[in-house]
Amino acid sequence: EEQEEDTLRELRLFLRNVTERLSQDKRFKAFTKPVDIEEVPDYIKVIRHPMDLSTILSKVDLHKYVTVREFVNDVDLIWKNALEYNPDSDPSDRQIRHRACALKDTTHAIIRDELDEDFNRICEQIREAR
Numbered sequence: 001e002e003q004e005e006d007t008l009r010e011l012r013l014f015l016r017n018v019t020e021r022l023s024q025d026k027r028f029k030a031f032t033k034p035v036d037i038e039e040v041p042d043y044i045k046v047i048r049h050p051m052d053l054s055t056i057l058s059k060v061d062l063h064k065y066v067t068v069r070e071f072v073n074d075v076d077l078i079w080k081n082a083l084e085y086n087p088d089s090d091p092s093d094r095q096i097r098h099r100a101c102a103l104k105d106t107t108h109a110i111i112r113d114e115l116d117e118d119f120n121r122i123c124e125q126i127r128e129a130r
């Protein structure tokens, strides 16, 4: 009903704000766009579910998220893919993994600090009812 659409509109505003803050953070520049398959042809063979912050922002606008949990699952794909594809000891892989861990910790801290528990429960109940 209308109250549900009001809730989902507020969810989208929150998710856009979090996504934009992450995208503006210089540490996370490598996570802002899809990995270039021309530049890295074997990437899609290794990483079955690519994800990036621009794709997440598009999914917000396509109403793909009804809960913060679904959004966080996509952010988790970003950093888990980065850890998996860049496992080596060389400095460039280590820098990517450090930034991947920062993306994980920053996202979870924002959610912990800024997501209201009651609002989250209402979103989860909308998802269960659909």
Ligand SMILES: O=C(C1CCC1)N1C[C@@H]2C[C@H]3C[C@@H](O)[C@@H](O)[C@]2(C1)O3
Residues within 6 Å of the ligand: 030, 031, 035, 036, 039, 040, 043, 081, 082, 085, 086, 096
């Ligand atoms: O995993 C990633 C991104 C970093 C976080 C997402 N890439 C795979 C390639 C390996 C490494 C060096 C470049 O070849 C560059 O193309 C990539 C992009 O970084």
